[in-house]
Amino acid sequence: MTMTCPFHSVLNQALDLEGAGVGAEGAEVAPKKEFPFMPIGQAYDMGHAPDGTPLFDPRILDSAEFARNPYPYYRILRDHYPVYFDKLHNTYWITRYEDITRCYFDEEGFNTIPKGSSSGVLGNTQLELSGVEHRRRRNLYGRHLVGQALEKRIYAIERLADSMIESWLSDSPPPGVTRNADGTLTIELGLAFANEFPIRVVCQVLGIPDDVKDKFFYWYYSMMTGLGGSETAPNGIRARQDLEDYVSSLVELRRREPGYLYDHAGKVVGKDIITQLCESVLDGDYLSTEEITSNIALIVGGGGETTRGAIMNMWYLLLLHPEQFAAVSGDEALWDTAFHETLRCASSIGGQPRHNTYDVELHGVTIPAGSLCQMVDFSANHDDRIFADPEAFDIFRSDLYSGKIIRSGHHDDGRHSHMAFGVGPHLCPGAWISHQEAVVGSKLLRRRLKKVSIHADKMPKDIDGVTLPPIGLGAIRELWLDIELA
Amino acid sequence: MTTTDDLGSNLELPHLPRNVRDGSGLRTYEIYQRQRVRDATPLIKPRQLRSPEYLVDPYPVVEILRENYPCYRDWVGNSFWITQYDDVTSVFADDLNYETRPKLWYYDMVGFGRNLGNELAVLWNRSNTWQQQAEPLANKIIDEIRSLGNSTDLATEFVARYALELLALRLDLPRADFNSFVERYWRMQRGYLWEPVAAQAGRVAMGELVDYFRPLLEQRRTSPGADLVSVIATLELPEGPATAEDLVVTLLEEDHQTLHGAMANLWYLLLTNADQYALLRDDRRWVRFAYQETLRHSTPVISAEKFALHEVERFGRVLPEGALMYLSAAAANRDPRQFEDPDRFDVQRTDLCQREPRGTYRADGLPAGVAFALGRPSKYPAVPEDRPMSLWALTRDAVVTGSRVLLDRLPDLRLADGAQPSLRSLRWGEMHTCWSLPVVY
Numbered sequence: 001m002t003m004t005c006p007f008h009s010v011l012n013q014a015l016d017l018e019g020a021g022v023g024a025e026g027a028e029v030a031p032k033k034e035f036p037f038m039p040i041g042q043a044y045d046m047g048h049a050p051d052g053t054p055l056f057d058p059r060i061l062d063s064a065e066f067a068r069n070p071y072p073y074y075r076i077l078r079d080h081y082p083v084y085f086d087k088l089h090n091t092y093w094i095t096r097y098e099d100i101t102r103c104y105f106d107e108e109g110f111n112t113i114p115k116g117s118s119s120g121v122l123g124n125t126q127l128e129l130s131g132v133e134h135r136r137r138r139n140l141y142g143r144h145l146v147g148q149a150l151e152k153r154i155y156a157i158e159r160l161a162d163s164m165i166e167s168w169l170s171d172s173p174p175p176g177v178t179r180n181a182d183g184t185l186t187i188e189l190g191l192a193f194a195n196e197f198p199i200r201v202v203c204q205v206l207g208i209p210d211d212v213k214d215k216f217f218y219w220y221y222s223m224m225t226g227l228g229g230s231e232t233a234p235n236g237i238r239a240r241q242d243l244e245d246y247v248s249s250l251v252e253l254r255r256r257e258p259g260y261l262y263d264h265a266g267k268v269v270g271k272d273i274i275t276q277l278c279e280s281v282l283d284g285d286y287l288s289t290e291e292i293t294s295n296i297a298l299i300v301g302g303g304g305e306t307t308r309g310a311i312m313n314m315w316y317l318l319l320l321h322p323e324q325f326a327a328v329s330g331d332e333a334l335w336d337t338a339f340h341e342t343l344r345c346a347s348s349i350g351g352q353p354r355h356n357t358y359d360v361e362l363h364g365v366t367i368p369a370g371s372l373c374q375m376v377d378f379s380a381n382h383d384d385r386i387f388a389d390p391e392a393f394d395i396f397r398s399d400l401y402s403g404k405i406i407r408s409g410h411h412d413d414g415r416h417s418h419m420a421f422g423v424g425p426h427l428c429p430g431a432w433i434s435h436q437e438a439v440v441g442s443k444l445l446r447r448r449l450k451k452v453s454i455h456a457d458k459m460p461k462d463i464d465g466v467t468l469p470p471i472g473l474g475a476i477r478e479l480w481l482d483i484e485l486a
Numbered sequence: 487m488t489t490t491d492d493l494g495s496n497l498e499l500p501h502l503p504r505n506v507r508d509g510s511g512l513r514t515y516e517i518y519q520r521q522r523v524r525d526a527t528p529l530i531k532p533r534q535l536r537s538p539e540y541l542v543d544p545y546p547v548v549e550i551l552r553e554n555y556p557c558y559r560d561w562v563g564n565s566f567w568i569t570q571y572d573d574v575t576s577v578f579a580d581d582l583n584y585e586t587r588p589k590l591w592y593y594d595m596v597g598f599g600r601n602l603g604n605e606l607a608v609l610w611n612r613s614n615t616w617q618q619q620a621e622p623l624a625n626k627i628i629d630e631i632r633s634l635g636n637s638t639d640l641a642t643e644f645v646a647r648y649a650l651e652l653l654a655l656r657l658d659l660p661r662a663d664f665n666s667f668v669e670r671y672w673r674m675q676r677g678y679l680w681e682p683v684a685a686q687a688g689r690v691a692m693g694e695l696v697d698y699f700r701p702l703l704e705q706r707r708t709s710p711g712a713d714l715v716s717v718i719a720t721l722e723l724p725e726g727p728a729t730a731e732d733l734v735v736t737l738l739e740e741d742h743q744t745l746h747g748a749m750a751n752l753w754y755l756l757l758t759n760a761d762q763y764a765l766l767r768d769d770r771r772w773v774r775f776a777y778q779e780t781l782r783h784s785t786p787v788i789s790a791e792k793f794a795l796h797e798v799e800r801f802g803r804v805l806p807e808g809a810l811m812y813l814s815a816a817a818a819n820r821d822p823r824q825f826e827d828p829d830r831f832d833v834q835r836t837d838l839c840q841r842e843p844r845g846t847y848r849a850d851g852l853p854a855g856v857a858f859a860l861g862r863p864s865k866y867p868a869v870p871e872d873r874p875m876s877l878w879a880l881t882r883d884a885v886v887t888g889s890r891v892l893l894d895r896l897p898d899l900r901l902a903d904g905a906q907p908s909l910r911s912l913r914w915g916e917m918h919t920c921w922s923l924p925v926v927y
Contacts, residue, residue: 007647008639010665014672015912017642017921029913031536031680047683050690055682087592087680088536088914090564090810121521234526241523355808365594370794370808372564 031088033057035065037463040470041391043072053080058088068463068472071391074379083365091372092365095379097386097419099362101409103354103375104424107131110354110373112426121226121236122301123294127426134425140280140287141295142429144205144273150432152269154440156261157201161441164193164200165448169485186455189315189479190308193445198307201437202300207259207272212246219243220300227301240297247274247296248289254278273299299430307434309348309475310339311441316471316479317342317393319454324395329446334395335439340402340418341395344381346471347420351377378473380419387416405431448485455480527555532562541911544788544918545829548817557801565810566803569817571824571856573801575847577792578813579862584792589738592678593689599731601739602718606874608736611717613874615656620884623651624891632895632927637902640757641750641923648888649746653737658713663698670695674738679915692734700730741859741877747786747919748857749885751909752777753892754920755784755831757901762833767893773886776833778840781819782855783831784909786917788816790858815856816918824853842878844868896927 011017038044044065047055054076060066066073077084077095084093094100103110107130126137143149168177168185176191187193199220203213219239226236251274258279259272271279277292318325318338328334352375360367367373382390387399401410401417409423410416421428428434454468458480462469469476530550534540540547551558552569560567568574577584590596602608627647631638638644650668659667670691677688703719707727710716718728718736756763756776766772794809805811820828825837839852843863847854854863860878869875875883892899901907902924911918 007665008642010668011642011646011672014669015676015921017912029911030538030541031914032533032538047686049686055686057682058680085594089562231528231531233521234523234528237521237523237526355806366596368793368808370806 031059032062033059035060035063037065038069038072040069041072042069043076056081056084058086061086061089066473068470070378070473071382074376074382075384077376078379078383078385082363083367085365085367091374092367093374093376094362095376095383097380097383097416100351100375100377100380100419101411101423103373104352104422104426107425109357109360111357112354121223121233121240122297123240123290125294125298127298130425136282137291137295138429140282141273141277141299144270144276145430145433147432149270150436152263153205153261153433154436155264156204157437157440158444159264160200160204161193161197161444164197165445165485168192184451184482184484186458187481187483188458189481190312190477193441194308194311194479197311197441198434198437199300199304201307201433202303204261205273205433206296206299207254207261207274208250215242215246216300220304223297224301224305243297243300244290244293247293250274251278251289251292302428302430303434305475306348306428306430307437310342310434310438312475312479313346313348313471314338314342314438314442315481316454316476317345319452319481320468321393324393327395332443332446335443335446336435337395337400337402339435339439339442341393341397341400343420344387344400344418345391345393346475347377347381347418348475349377349420350473351375351379352422352426375422377419377422405435449483450486451482451484453482455482527558529554530558532560535560535563535567536914541914541918542908544814544816545820548814549820551814552817552821557803559803560812563810563812565812566801566805567812567814568801569814569821571818571821571853574813574815574818574856575853577811578790578856578858579846583795583798584811585795586790586792589678590735593685593692595689595692598692599729599733599735600723600725602721602723602728602732602736603740605721607717607721608714609874611656611712611714612877613880614712615714616652616880616884617875619652619655620887621891623655624648624888625895627651628891628895637924637926639922640753640899640925641907641920644892645750645753645888645923646746648749649742652745652884653742656714658711658715667695667698670698671737671742674734675742676913676916678738679913681913684913692738695734695737696730699733703728703730703733741861743786743917743919744781744857744859745881745884747917748777748780748881749888750920750923751784751786752780752885752889754907754909754923755780757899757923757925758907759831762831765833767897770890770893772833773889773893774882775840777882777885777889778838778855779831779833779835781857782825782838783819783829784918785815785819785855785857786919787857787859788911788918789814789915813856813858815858818856842876842882899925899927902926 035044043054044060045054046057046060049055056073056076060073074095077093082094082096082099084095086093094103112128112130112134126134129137167174168187173179174192176188178186180186196217199217200213203210203216208216219242222232222235222239223243224236225232226234226239254275255278258275260268261270261272263269274292274296277287277295280287318328324338328338354373354375355370356367356373358369381387384390387397399414399416401415403410405417405421405427407424407427417423421431456468460469460478461467530547534547548567548569551567556568556570556573558567558569568577588601590598590601627644631643650671651664653671654664654667673684673687673691674695675688677685677691679685699715702715706713706716707719710720715733718733721728756766762776766776790813792811792813794805794807794811796807798805819825822828825835837852839848839850839854841849843849843854844867845863845865847856847863849863857878860881861876864876864878866873869879903926905924907920907923909918909920912921
């Protein structure tokens with residue numbers, strides 16, 4: 001066949017018909033693209049503008065490379081596209097610490113009206129409310145998770161951690177615990193402790209009887225994996241329905257027979273949260289079962305995976321930095337610092353969605369009203385405008401605030417609070433209890449340990465098949481340890 | 487504890503309307519959107535809507551949506567997919583609740599130039615050029631093709647060239663500049679979507695086109711002809727005379743896809759459906775019907791994006807302000823509620839409106855094929871004497887004229903041996919058409 005008409009080559013050049021177009025079956029042209037794995041901290045070259053500005057391909061956000069090595073890409077966004085409009089996901093990504101702080105405080109300009117993927121499964125929670133409605137609902141249960149109310153619960157948290165560690169030595173140790181011939185143990189920290197511990201604390205705080213604990217794990221797991229319209233969404237929705245059915249029967253019971261919490265002397269220190277919610281009056285009426293369930297679903301969602309991740313990442317990072325682990329071992333007060341630096345360096349939650357109420361111009365980009373603006377907490381925590389050498393894990397860093405968590409955040413004397421809990425009116429209401437769980441549990445565990453080291457053979461490996469994996473986005477799934485109990 | 491009010495008052499809020507400042511216009515109460523088990527969408531994964539398969543054949547995927555989830559919430563793309571015919575046309579025609587954003591907005595270049603595409607003189611220019619030039623142009627291209635042998639690629643050598651030369655004729659460009667113009671033009675048209683390298687190249691192309699047109703525009707301002715550049719140069723506009731940027735933006739915003747895409751798809755369908763092809767060869771009257779049926783069966787612009795102007799309650803959902811709606815023409819045009827045996831390419835089908843939809847998509851009580859890029863149904867009940875023909879009618883006539891000339895001049899046109907043509911989008915969001923159609927004659 002003759003093909004001599006010059007126009008053919010013109011169109012070919014313009015459309016690249018023989019390159020990425022007709023010839024290759026979709027690999028380069030569909031929004032799913034395999035990006036090569038890069039060394040940690042180094043970004044794949046997605047092209048450059050004539051002035052040298054690196055280009056950003058939105059497909060990277062869905063890639064395995066990004067999940068493993070996200071920070072160099074966030075750096076490109078912060079440095080060159082502080083407000084990045086991702087047309088593929090119809091999302092504006094906000095990545096600088098200062099901008100995110102401003103947006104979190106601007107409750108009117110960046111609202112939380114329920115358009116989020118979580119509200120489908122969790123139901124309407126105060127995550128999606130603003131202003132006075134938000135404050136009232138949040139305070140209903142938020143007040144049980146802070147201050148004196150929290151102090152009263154610490155004894156129960158300690159006892160729970162102790163009993164879980166004790167069970168490793170029992171005749172039927174929990175899954176993830178192997179007793180070796182020489183008396184040492186090999187444990188997977190998640191299976192043996194971190195997966196279950198926060199959920200059991202939540203159950204206790206809520207007043208869920210022990211006998212439904214297992215079902216509770218299932219509901220929790222299904223709901224968490226069912227967020228975001230994912231393939232497992234039907235399971236999540238179904239689990240949410242089961243939870244609601246169960247909670248409504250529990251609520252009926254608690255309305256008749258209140259549940260109580262006890263201190264070490266067996267004295268009643270207060271009622272459990274469900275009982276208190278049953279007795280709460282809001283806008284002149286008792287809370288409905290639906291409202292109570294939504295709040296419980298939120299507490300369960302917020303209180304489980306996040307704290308698990310904090311414990312796992314904290315131990316992993318400390319054990320990868322033996323000198324810092326030694327310091328923490330020598331001075332228990334440093335656990336607080338280690339907790340905050342862990343959350344700064346590798347937190348479990350990536351950020352929060354907001355929608356702008358009116359047209360906003362930020363860094364020269366006009367965001368039309370109603371757009372989805374994702375506040376990337378991961379990126380804020382690695383913003384080198386705030387934290388020097390942000391990729392390094394360093395509990396002694398001088399620019400991180402690690403005092404008492406406050407809703408206004410902290411940004412004085414050269415120290416900033418990390419963004420893992422957010423800041424402002426929607427600051428994580430579980431921040432304080434999560435802090436206590438992770439620190440109290442870790443302290444107790446550390447006291448019981450004579451020796452501890454990472455069991456490298458059983459750990460998942462990085463792409464080279466040899467070295468330990470980076471944490472990447474979120475939390476590590478497994479942490480295998482060789483330990484010797486005192 | 488610090489309250490939110492203390493913190494809020496420290497923030498400098500931009501100048502706002504009163505209902506926003508005092509909070510009375512702000513919604514803070516709950517909208518109940520919790521899903522029940524029956525609301526789950528297990529038959530589809532959002533990734534299927536963005537898969538390589540969708541680029542090649544979107545129809546099976548959108549059929550799942552249309553028949554099961556007519557207003558599908560796509561969490562990955564943060565959007566809603568509307569797929570049934572009545573829903574698609576009603577949203578598309580609803581200016582009060584939804585808006586279309588210009589390509590310049592996607593380019594993040596709002597203010598770069600004015601779109602003069604709705605100026606009457608510009609519309610007359612298109613109408614006159616296409617009506618006068620279509621037939622001679624088709625003959626000229628066929629002359630050239632025939633002089634080169636007895637085989638060619640109909641999609642690129644004829645269809646694409648026909649569409650682009652019609653544009654070049656409107657601009658009255660020197661023959662020597664044609665190739666570089668086409669290359670830049672395509673780069674510009676392909677750049678406004680999500681692909682960053684293409685977006686960068688598109689911006690560069692726009693700059694190059696502005697540099698190219700600036701001297702031409704000045705020259706024709708002083709000695710105008712009948713072409714589009716002269717028309718734009720001599721427009722009297724309230725904000726001052728048109729610039730080269732305005733000309734480029736006008737070219738960017740005008741639909742360039744349907745003439746090219748629908749004609750390629752028409753010939754793809756004819757060459758792969760022998761009985762229908764025979765019908766046209768026997769009686770040219772069917773060419774027009776075939777074009778209509780092509781727009782329905784294999785429309786080149788398979789979806790359009792709309793944004794909700796404010797919160798709308800529709801399709802059993804609260805569609806929030808700013809919500810992105812994908813209107814799927816591919817799904818609507820194969821809606822079995824409207825068309826019998828919708829997957830069949832049938833030139834003689836009687837359930838398709840055969841004239842330009844006017845006012846609604848149901849002129850004559852029949853559904854028309856949804857073809858987004860041609861604009862919405864005209865508000866004029868018939869073409870007024872003093873109005874240029876609509877893009878819808880012009881495109882139809884240009885395709886029909888070109889196709890008639892092809893039928894007349896290359897009467898034994900057929901697929902080359904072993905050719906397996908197919909339709910596909912080159913990139914997600916781009917036109918779905920036939921890019922290679924090897925033929926012999």
